[in-house]
Amino acid sequence: ILENEAKSVLLEIRHPAIKKQALETLLQNKNILVTCLFNITSTLFNHLKQKDPEEVDAGVLQFCFSVLKLLQLYIDIQQLSSAPDAEACGTSFNINQDPYDVLQAELSRVHTTLQSYAQLNTRPSVSFAEDSVDSPLPVQAFLSQMEFTEDGNLRVISTSEADHGQLGNFFFWGPLCGKSPIYKVCDMLQQAGISPQQLLCVLLSVWLQREKEILKKPEQTTVNLHTLLITLSSMKGAVEDSWDPQSVSPWWQQVRSACIQSQNTAAALLAAFVAHHAAKSCIKHRADSKVKKQLEDVLVLQTLLLVPPPKGSVGGSATQCSIKTLLEGGRGGIADSVSKWVCRHSLPPEKLKAFLQNSDDPNDEMHKKTGEKPKKQQQNQEDAHGTAELFVAVCERFPDSLSPDMLFAHCCWEYVVQWNKDPEEVKNFCLAVEYLKLVSSPHIQLGISTMMWSTFTVKYLSAATFLLEKVGKAPKDRLCRRDVGMGDKALTCFLGCCVQLLQVLMEADSGVEKVSAVELCVEEVWSGAEGPPSIADLALEQKGIYYPLVQHHWLLTSLLHAAMTFKVKTKPLSLFDSKGKNALFRDLTSIQLMPSGVMDSGLILSRQEFLFQVQIGWVQALDGSSTASDSSIRPSTGPGAPWWPSLCLELGSLLQVYPDILRRQLVCELFSQGLDLRAEQAMLEVEDQDVLGSQLLVLSGQRLSYTLLHSQSQTQPAMELLARLPPTLCAWLKAMDPSDLRCPSVPLCQTKRLVGRLVEMLPENHAQYSLALHLLEALEALT
Numbered sequence: 001i002l003e004n005e006a007k008s009v010l011l012e013i014r015h016p017a018i019k020k021q022a023l024e025t026l027l028q029n030k031n032i033l034v035t036c037l038f039n040i041t042s043t044l045f046n047h048l049k050q051k052d053p054e055e056v057d058a059g060v061l062q063f064c065f066s067v068l069k070l071l072q073l074y075i076d077i078q079q080l081s082s083a084p085d086a087e088a089c090g091t092s093f094n095i096n097q098d099p100y101d102v103l104q105a106e107l108s109r110v111h112t113t114l115q116s117y118a119q120l121n122t123r124p125s126v127s128f129a130e131d132s133v134d135s136p137l138p139v140q141a142f143l144s145q146m147e148f149t150e151d152g153n154l155r156v157i158s159t160s161e162a163d164h165g166q167l168g169n170f171f172f173w174g175p176l177c178g179k180s181p182i183y184k185v186c187d188m189l190q191q192a193g194i195s196p197q198q199l200l201c202v203l204l205s206v207w208l209q210r211e212k213e214i215l216k217k218p219e220q221t222t223v224n225l226h227t228l229l230i231t232l233s234s235m236k237g238a239v240e241d242s243w244d245p246q247s248v249s250p251w252w253q254q255v256r257s258a259c260i261q262s263q264n265t266a267a268a269l270l271a272a273f274v275a276h277h278a279a280k281s282c283i284k285h286r287a288d289s290k291v292k293k294q295l296e297d298v299l300v301l302q303t304l305l306l307v308p309p310p311k312g313s314v315g316g317s318a319t320q321c322s323i324k325t326l327l328e329g330g331r332g333g334i335a336d337s338v339s340k341w342v343c344r345h346s347l348p349p350e351k352l353k354a355f356l357q358n359s360d361d362p363n364d365e366m367h368k369k370t371g372e373k374p375k376k377q378q379q380n381q382e383d384a385h386g387t388a389e390l391f392v393a394v395c396e397r398f399p400d401s402l403s404p405d406m407l408f409a410h411c412c413w414e415y416v417v418q419w420n421k422d423p424e425e426v427k428n429f430c431l432a433v434e435y436l437k438l439v440s441s442p443h444i445q446l447g448i449s450t451m452m453w454s455t456f457t458v459k460y461l462s463a464a465t466f467l468l469e470k471v472g473k474a475p476k477d478r479l480c481r482r483d484v485g486m487g488d489k490a491l492t493c494f495l496g497c498c499v500q501l502l503q504v505l506m507e508a509d510s511g512v513e514k515v516s517a518v519e520l521c522v523e524e525v526w527s528g529a530e531g532p533p534s535i536a537d538l539a540l541e542q543k544g545i546y547y548p549l550v551q552h553h554w555l556l557t558s559l560l561h562a563a564m565t566f567k568v569k570t571k572p573l574s575l576f577d578s579k580g581k582n583a584l585f586r587d588l589t590s591i592q593l594m595p596s597g598v599m600d601s602g603l604i605l606s607r608q609e610f611l612f613q614v615q616i617g618w619v620q621a622l623d624g625s626s627t628a629s630d631s632s633i634r635p636s637t638g639p640g641a642p643w644w645p646s647l648c649l650e651l652g653s654l655l656q657v658y659p660d661i662l663r664r665q666l667v668c669e670l671f672s673q674g675l676d677l678r679a680e681q682a683m684l685e686v687e688d689q690d691v692l693g694s695q696l697l698v699l700s701g702q703r704l705s706y707t708l709l710h711s712q713s714q715t716q717p718a719m720e721l722l723a724r725l726p727p728t729l730c731a732w733l734k735a736m737d738p739s740d741l742r743c744p745s746v747p748l749c750q751t752k753r754l755v756g757r758l759v760e761m762l763p764e765n766h767a768q769y770s771l772a773l774h775l776l777e778a779l780e781a782l783t
Contacts, residue, residue: 332534447539566617
């Protein structure tokens with residue numbers, strides 16, 4: 001009924017423009033079947049042809065003719081897809097088996113990688129039914145994407161990749177799957193007048209877009225693609241006969257360009273395989289093997305990048321790469337992609353090194369029998385081993401682009417960039433410094449350290465310095481977040497990493513004179529990279545530093561770290577003179593006027609008091625029950641780290657504080673805390689034993705005074721001993737103040753051992769030698 005009414009209305013309309021507009025409206029109606037549209041258009045076309053040519057508008061007649069040809073092509077393609085001819089669906093390899101065998105050999109070589117890639121690239125995604133590649137192409141969409149040229153040939157007018165894929169899906173997905181006769185489809189398209197270049201374009205679009213389906217049956221689809229490429233390339237106008245056979249023709253350059261730009265690496269690689277062999281076997285032009293090698297590299301790299309991060313990590317989307325993006329990324333594009341993957345997985349340096357070391361070690365835990373372990377643990381171990389093998393495979397394919405120094409440099413930079421986005425995640429800054437330490441070239445290490453300092457670090461350090469200067473003590477969490485951008489705990493950790501960063505910088509500066517600068521290389525097949533320089537290249541371009549200025553900032557950073565760690569009340573800038581303050585936060589490559597000569601005694605005393613407070617804080621942080629023998633289990637960072645005393649001595653030498661004063665104070669603090677065994681070891685490093693002996697004699701008197709006069713558990717023997725002591729000793733003990741001791745309740749045997757050592761230390765002519773003897777006698781009587 002609709003068809004008859006539409007025919008009647010169209011025939012009654014007299015004005016040509018309105019007649020054409022009415023037909024266009026019908027063609028755009030999605031509810032009318034294609035056969036109905038064909039019949040309506042055919043009736044109108046026949047009606048116009050029967051009239052006198054002078055009475056018929058040529059434009060309307062030509063429009064009807066074009067629409068009829070398009071509708072006929074649409075119907076014919078549909079019919080071929082729905083009722084395939086089994087014999088016509090055969091491939092060209094039935095005639096010539098040699099290319100087929102070669103192609104299958106190529107597929108077998110990359111079969112394992114293709115499987116891994118396909119498994120990792122199966123993430124679920126949300127899409128609408130009408131946007132699905134499996135949904136049939138509406139005739140209205142088909143008509144909108146095709147038009148006739150002046151010479152009567154058809155031309156594809158769709159410009160978007162999605163439209164090309166949709167049209168390619170309609171034309172070629174049936175032939176690719178073996179559901180439509182390849183030669184009949186190609187003949188039909190050739191007769192329609194569509195240029196082979198446009199057909200190749202839509203064929204490659206559907207091939208690259210339907211990567212997941214292609215990888216389910218790669219052998220069948222690649223064989224059919226080979227047949228399609230040979231058939232299309234044999235069409236008139238595809239490849240010029242006059243083209244130089246020693247160069248890549250525009251026809252195959254079109255395939256090359258599509259593969260280079262595609263991020264569907266597996267499909268692009270298979271297309272390159274097929275095109276390579278099709279070009280060699282049929283066209284006799286030089287086949288481009290460079291792209292094939294590049295795509296094999298990208299496939300392994302992309303497979304690694306698709307490995308998901310462990311559950312619970314921040315993660316993020318996987319980096320999608322292609323030959324084009326890697327080349328545009330410059331010489332460091334490959335290392336940059338891998339470093340982003342490392343950062344997604346939050347991989348520490350030791351884990352990255354373990355990937356490389358464990359891959360060839362048959363005795364490592366990944367290769368051992370896992371039958372006794374839980375199934376989940378076995379699976380995690382197998383996944384880790386698979387990732388390690390994949391990582392090694394990537395490094396083997398890019399020996400220059402992923403050389404250790406290049407990889408560690410980019411990992412360092414990626415982590416510091418991520419930290420700068422969220423300063424509270426200070427572990428990223430710590431990992432950046434750890435990766436920096438692994439860089440073997442001092443020239444690269446020096447450059448990266450300088451860039452990290454000037455680009456990211458100095459602004460946070462400056463804010464932290466002025467905040468501590470303003471409040472005069474370790475600021476609270478709220479103030480740290482407001483002024484510095486991170487909490488107090490994160491700030492403390494950040495300052496510790498800054499100390500390490502400046503240490504690396506100073507060590508690298510000392511090493512650049514000993515070795516020559518490295519020469520960065522790139523694989524021959526990737527030598528055409530054009531883009532920004534790599535992080536390692538930028539590092540080598542950095543200017544040299546002024547070592548005293550770096551050391552000056554290391555001193556400030558160490559003081560800030562100590563102040564935050566042990567909550568020391570201080571104004572950090574007050575520990576420097578005017579020259580020292582003026583040199584802070586200057587460009588590390590500039591020469592500044594540095595502090596020199598003897599400092600003011602008051603300034604030195606304030607510095608000394610600061611270092612005393614740091615040593616007191618360290619002693620208090622120690623476990624009172626620990627001994628010197630268990631130093632291996634003490635933390636390597638934080639207030640209980642074993643290196644704080646040696647750091648205080650190093651800071652003291654830069655701050656003009658006499659080191660023996662610091663050593664003596666440390667010994668006294670350890671004894672005051674009751675850590676006698678540690679104190680005895682520290683005593684061995686003290687130079688002025690006489691002064692130390694006098695200080696420890698007072699401490700011993702405080703201990704005995706507490707036991708005899710202040711302890712609530714006084715014993716009868718102790719009271720009797722107190723009555724028998726010499727008046728001088730008794731008065732001296734009463735004058736002692738045990739409240740100065742941090743741990744006054746110490747076993748008498750420890751105090752006796754201490755006094756015994758004092759008697760040995762003090763010379764007999766020492767003013768307090770006799771007092772030490774009396775004290776030892778009293779302790780012997782008590783014990």
